[in-house]
Amino acid sequence: MNPIPVLVLEDEPQIRGMLCQCLAGEGLLPHGAGSLVEARETLRAAACQLALIDLGLPDGSGQTFIRELRAWSTMPVLVLSARNQERDKIEALDTGADDYLTKPFQRGELLARVRALLRRAGSSGAQPVVEFGDVSVDFASRRVQRQGIDVHLTPIEFQLLAVMIAGQGKVLTHRHLLREVWGGAFVDSPHYLRIYVGHLRHKLESDPARPRHFITETGTGYRFVI
Amino acid sequence: MNQKATGYAAGALLVVLVTALARSLPPTIEPTNLAMLYLLSVVGVAIRFGRGPAACCALLGVLAFDYFCVPPHLSFAVSDIQYLFTFAVMLLVGILLAHLTAGLRQQADMRAQREHASHRLYELAQSLAGCVEPEKVCALLGAFVKSDFAGHAELWWEDSTHALGRMTSDELPVLFRDAQGHPPLLIVAVMESGQIRVQEDPARERHRLLLCPLDAPMRRRGVLAVTVPEARFEDLAVQQIGSLALLAATTLERLHYVDVAQGAMLDMERERLRSTILSALSHDLRTPLTVIVGRADTLIDEARGSSERIAGLAEDIRRQAIAMSRLTDNLLDLARLQSGQVRLRMEWQSVEEIVGAAVAQLQDRLHGRVLRIDLPADLPLVEFDAVLIERVLCNLLDNAVRHTPASAAIRITAGVEPAGLWIGVDDEGPGLPEALWADVFEPFVRGPAARADGLGLGLSICRLIVEAHGGTVQAAPASTTATGTSLRIRLPRREPPVIEPERDAS
Numbered sequence: 001m002n003p004i005p006v007l008v009l010e011d012e013p014q015i016r017g018m019l020c021q022c023l024a025g026e027g028l029l030p031h032g033a034g035s036l037v038e039a040r041e042t043l044r045a046a047a048c049q050l051a052l053i054d055l056g057l058p059d060g061s062g063q064t065f066i067r068e069l070r071a072w073s074t075m076p077v078l079v080l081s082a083r084n085q086e087r088d089k090i091e092a093l094d095t096g097a098d099d100y101l102t103k104p105f106q107r108g109e110l111l112a113r114v115r116a117l118l119r120r121a122g123s124s125g126a127q128p129v130v131e132f133g134d135v136s137v138d139f140a141s142r143r144v145q146r147q148g149i150d151v152h153l154t155p156i157e158f159q160l161l162a163v164m165i166a167g168q169g170k171v172l173t174h175r176h177l178l179r180e181v182w183g184g185a186f187v188d189s190p191h192y193l194r195i196y197v198g199h200l201r202h203k204l205e206s207d208p209a210r211p212r213h214f215i216t217e218t219g220t221g222y223r224f225v226i
Numbered sequence: 227m228n229q230k231a232t233g234y235a236a237g238a239l240l241v242v243l244v245t246a247l248a249r250s251l252p253p254t255i256e257p258t259n260l261a262m263l264y265l266l267s268v269v270g271v272a273i274r275f276g277r278g279p280a281a282c283c284a285l286l287g288v289l290a291f292d293y294f295c296v297p298p299h300l301s302f303a304v305s306d307i308q309y310l311f312t313f314a315v316m317l318l319v320g321i322l323l324a325h326l327t328a329g330l331r332q333q334a335d336m337r338a339q340r341e342h343a344s345h346r347l348y349e350l351a352q353s354l355a356g357c358v359e360p361e362k363v364c365a366l367l368g369a370f371v372k373s374d375f376a377g378h379a380e381l382w383w384e385d386s387t388h389a390l391g392r393m394t395s396d397e398l399p400v401l402f403r404d405a406q407g408h409p410p411l412l413i414v415a416v417m418e419s420g421q422i423r424v425q426e427d428p429a430r431e432r433h434r435l436l437l438c439p440l441d442a443p444m445r446r447r448g449v450l451a452v453t454v455p456e457a458r459f460e461d462l463a464v465q466q467i468g469s470l471a472l473l474a475a476t477t478l479e480r481l482h483y484v485d486v487a488q489g490a491m492l493d494m495e496r497e498r499l500r501s502t503i504l505s506a507l508s509h510d511l512r513t514p515l516t517v518i519v520g521r522a523d524t525l526i527d528e529a530r531g532s533s534e535r536i537a538g539l540a541e542d543i544r545r546q547a548i549a550m551s552r553l554t555d556n557l558l559d560l561a562r563l564q565s566g567q568v569r570l571r572m573e574w575q576s577v578e579e580i581v582g583a584a585v586a587q588l589q590d591r592l593h594g595r596v597l598r599i600d601l602p603a604d605l606p607l608v609e610f611d612a613v614l615i616e617r618v619l620c621n622l623l624d625n626a627v628r629h630t631p632a633s634a635a636i637r638i639t640a641g642v643e644p645a646g647l648w649i650g651v652d653d654e655g656p657g658l659p660e661a662l663w664a665d666v667f668e669p670f671v672r673g674p675a676a677r678a679d680g681l682g683l684g685l686s687i688c689r690l691i692v693e694a695h696g697g698t699v700q701a702a703p704a705s706t707t708a709t710g711t712s713l714r715i716r717l718p719r720r721e722p723p724v725i726e727p728e729r730d731a732s
Contacts, residue, residue, distance in 0.1 A: 012513050018520040025524070056509070082512055086571075086613055104516035104551050106544075107523030154728050191574035191607055195725055198576050209582050209599040216583040219571070219613040 003029035004118065005046045009039045009065065010054040010080065015103075019052060022107055023114070036060045043069075050118060053097070054080045055088050063092050070096035076117035080105075086219040090173055093220060098170040100220075116169040130165050132213050132226040135204050137161065144204070151203050156181060160196050161204075164214070164224035173221040197222060233275030237283030240267040245290045257295045257309075261316050264291055268320045272327035280328060284320025288313050343466050346374060347473070354477045358484070363477050364393040367450070367470060375463055377433070377454035379470075382413045383440075383478060384448050386485075390417065400429075400451045412437060416449045422468065427453045434459045438471035442479035450474055500565055504558055511554045518547040552624075556683040559617065563690040570614065570694060574607040574722055577640050577649065583612075584619035585638075591627050596635035605640060607722040608647045614691045615717075621684035622651040622713050630655030634710070642719070646697070650714040657709040663701045666713075688715065 006028050010016040013034065020030040031046050033039040036059050042048070051069065055062035066077055079092045079100040089100050098120075099113055130137045134147045142158060144151045153161065163180045164172065177193055178186045186192060201208035215223040244267050248260045264287030272280035292302055296309050304310060350370050357363050364381045371379040380400040381393040390409040392399065401410045408414075416423050416437045427433035430453055438450040450471040454463060522544035529536040562568055578601050585592065585599070619638075626636045634654040641648055658666060667689040668682075689699045697717040704710035 014517040015513060015520075018517050018524075021524060022520065025527075082508060103512050104519040104548070107520055107527070110520075156728050189723075191723055192725060194574060194576040194579065194607055198578065201578075209578050209601060210585055211582055215586070216579050218580070218583045218616045 003027055004050070005029045005031060005048045006114075007031055007033060007039060007042055007046075007048040007051040007053075009033045009036075009051065009057070009062070011035065011057050012054075015054075015080075019110075022110060023052075026111055026114070028114070034058075036065050039065060040068075049075055049121065050114065051075060051077045052080060052114075053077060053092075055085065055092060056082075061088075063088070063095050066092055066095045066097050074121075076121050078113055078117060089220050090175075093171055093173045094175060099223075100171060120169050126166070130226070133204075133206070135213075137165065146204060153200075153203065157196060157199055157203070161200060164200075164222065168224045168226055171217050171221050171223050177221065193222075229275075230278065233271065233279030234282055236275060237267075237271045237279040238286060240271060241283060241286040241290050243267075244287070245294050248295050257291070257297075258312060260295045261291055261312060264288070265316065265320055265323060268323050269327055272324045273331055276331065277324055277328035280324030281321050284317060284324055287320060288317045291316065339462065343374075343462060346370070347466065347469050350470070351473055354473055357477055357481070360393060360478060360481055363474060363481070367474055370470065371452055371454070371467075374466070375452070375454045375458045377452055377458070380451045381440075381474065381478075382409060382417070382449045382451065384417075384446075386482075390414070390448065400435075400453050402429075413449045413451065417446065420446060422464075424464065429453075432456045436464065436467050438468055440471055440475035440478065442475040444479055447475050447478050447482070497565075500561075504561055508554070508558050511558075512551065515547050515551045515554070519544055519551075522547065553683075556621075556687060559687050560683055560690070563687060563694065568614075568694060570611040572609050572611060574609055575612050575615070576607060577601060577605045577647065580612055580616055581619060581638055581640070581649070584616050584623060587616065587620050588623050588627070591624060592636075594632060595627065598635060598637045600637060600639050602641065605642065605647075606719070608717060608719050609722075610695055610717055611691075614694075618688045618691050618715060619649065619651070621688050622715075625684050625713065626651050626653040626655070626711075629653070629711075643716075645719060646716050647719045648714050648716045650712055652704040652710060652712040654704070654710040657703055658701060658711045666701045667699050685713070688713075692717065 006023055008016055008019050008023070008030050010019060010032070011034050016032045016034065020032050023030040028050075029046075031042045031048065033042045036057055053062045053065060057065075062079065066079075069075070069077065076099075077097040079089065079097045080103060081089050081092070081100055082103055092100065098117055101110060101113060126139070128138065128140050130139070135151075136145050138144075139162065144153050144158070144161070160177065160181045163177060167176075174190045174193055175187045178189065181196075182189070182192055197214055198208070201211050201214050205211045205213060213225055215225055217223055241264070244263045248263060251260070264284075268280050268284045268287060271283040289302075292304065292309070292313060293300065297305050350366060353366050354363060357366065360381070360383060364379070367379045367381065371377045378400050382390050382401075383393060385391050390413065392401075392403070392409070401413060403409060412423070412435075416439055420439045420441065422439070423437040425435050427435040433453045433455055436452045436454065438452070439446055440448045440450055450467070452467050452470075454467075522540045525540035526537050526544065529540060581599060581601065585597065623636065623638075630636070630653045636654075637652045639650045639652065667685045685699075692699050692715045695717050697715060700714045700716070702712050702714070704712040
């Protein structure tokens with residue numbers, strides 16, 4: 001099997017080099033780019049299947065590039081950002097990025113995210129039954145069981161669970177979840193989300209204060225991990 | 227005084243001239259026609275010198291007419307009785323003419339004076355429009371009062387701290403501060419009442435003191451004090467000084483807002499610079515750290531299995547780089563928070579969620595530690611900036627890990643008070659000396675057991691963040707264990723928004 005081509009858009013040469021080395025070690029084929037112009041050329045030349053994008057670039061913002069990319073491609077996008085950039089992160093995620101990593105990140109974490117995104121992209125989509133931890137969700141019959149025992153979820157809780165499972169491995173912004181579950185009128189009422197994610201954790205997590213599946217991405221949203 | 231005497235003399239002279247003229251005319255002319263010449267001279271005197279000299283001229287005219295023109299000549303005796311009637315009418319018409327003409331003249335004068343005054347005010351308004359500093363306003367007012375009223379002006383102006391300050395255009399102030407340096411009571415009284423005040427000038431002889439409140443559109447900005455010699459003090463002066471005060475007030479208010487706008491601009495500039503420097507610093511420090519961590523990770527992977535020693539060294543490099551990155555974060559956070567310009571993103575948050583997120587953040591540091599999370603099940607949502615409070619909890623936990631032996635348990639608790647919420651991190655460490663309880667949240671204060679890898683910034687950042695939320699931080703001995711420390715934060719709380727109950731059909 002040919003190695004999967006990956007776009008690495010990062011203006012700092014040392015970080016770009018390090019990222020490329022990490023990805024190559026994982027059997028991928030990284031294509032480094034230091035600016036938006038180079039990145040566009042790279043995308044024309046190679047059929048990249050994943051993009052790693054730094055938000056601050058010399059000739060424009062990463063967000064602009066993601067918006068361009070989303071016009072024609074659904075390839076997974078992993079954003080690299082600094083801390084204290086919540087606004088930029090949220091904008092990138094709302095524009096179409098799938099996940100982000102905060103610098104400095106560890107190699108293991110980077111590779112885990114990359115693998116998860118590639119797996120997601122390669123999967124055939126919705127499955128009728130999803131299992132995570134000791135929970136199984138049967139979408140056809142709308143049944144949720146934990147340790148073999150039925151768990152009762154309200155319609156909104158079930159809807160929220162379904163949206164989170166559908167976006168598993170991605171960071172789902174507050175706005176996205178509120179719009180998908182409650183509708184556009186609720187995008188500025190994050191307290192609904194706090195309450196309902198809390199309900200799901202209490203019903204489905206073994207330790208709701210230390211969740212393993214319904215992960216908080218503080219300031220940006222949630223991530224569902226199988 | 228001199229002017230009046232001239233008027234009377236001129237009147238008398240005119241009567242002499244008219245008499246000489248009358249005497250030179252042929253005697254065939256009727257004396258009654260000569261009376262007209264005298265009346266004409268009265269009009270002339272009235273126009274030029276006013277009421278008094280004209281009336282005097284009329285009287286002299288009648289006497290001269292009688293003496294020189296009415297037979298018998300060179301005698302006050304009258305041959306024809308009907309001349310007495312002529313004299314009476316002549317005197318009456320003369321006085322009436324004097325009165326009317328002088329009145330008209332006076333009105334014309336007054337109008338000219340008013341026009342001049344308006345013109346002067348217009349000129350002043352024009353110069354004030356170009357003014358950019360209060361001192362210049364005061365100088366212009368002073369020059370105006372000096373040239374138009376031979377007086378002195380002084381501005382008492384409220385600055386941004388609401389203290390009344392004095393600006394004088396002359397070396398000699400109009401009013402003095404009292405012995406304690408307070409503004410004069412007169413000024414304070416006008417400032418409070420907003421009424422114009424006119425009185426004797428206590429400091430200058432035969433001067434009137436006029437105090438005008440400076441009422442600008444937004445509020446009263448100060449008092450204009452003007453002292454004017456009594457001789458120049460008329461109704462018009464009061465009116466004009468009133469207009470002066472209005473002009474000054476509007477100008478000062480304009481200057482005040484220019485100041486405010488400039489200050490805001492400067493603040494913005496400064497803030498932008500600060501934030502640019504911090505971002506650049508943050509980026510420049512983080513880039514090499516990211517590379518070091520990444521490379522060390524690779525090295526660990528590659529050395530594992532072949533050289534455990536090198537893997538161990540690489541592991542150490544990585545750990546140090548991450549510690550360095552945390553320190554960088556703390557320093558940059560401290561700089562941001564101390565500038566007081568951090569904008570809070572207040573949202574309704576779940577305490578359980580934020581505690582979970584902080585614990586997940588510190589997963590590596592907490593590895594192998596006993597951590598108990600005891601949160602009441604019914605904690606309400608509380609409004610705070612999630613990213614910053616997560617930072618507080620991370621720092622509290624990090625502090626507990628740093629200052630206690632690996633065997634000591636750490637406990638996170640929380641509780642609700644009527645108007646607040648507290649979150650506490652208790653440890654079973656050796657405890658904090660009592661002397662440090664109050665200081666532990668100060669920057670660069672470190673506990674006795676602190677290792678070399680801390681600057682004591684973590685807790686001071688906690689305090690800055692919590693105080694930005696309007697809350698408090700507190701250190702005390704742990705209540706549940708024999709030793710140990712309990713660090714608590716308290717955040718203000720209001721009733722959370724209503725969550726529409728869900729209609730659950732199933």
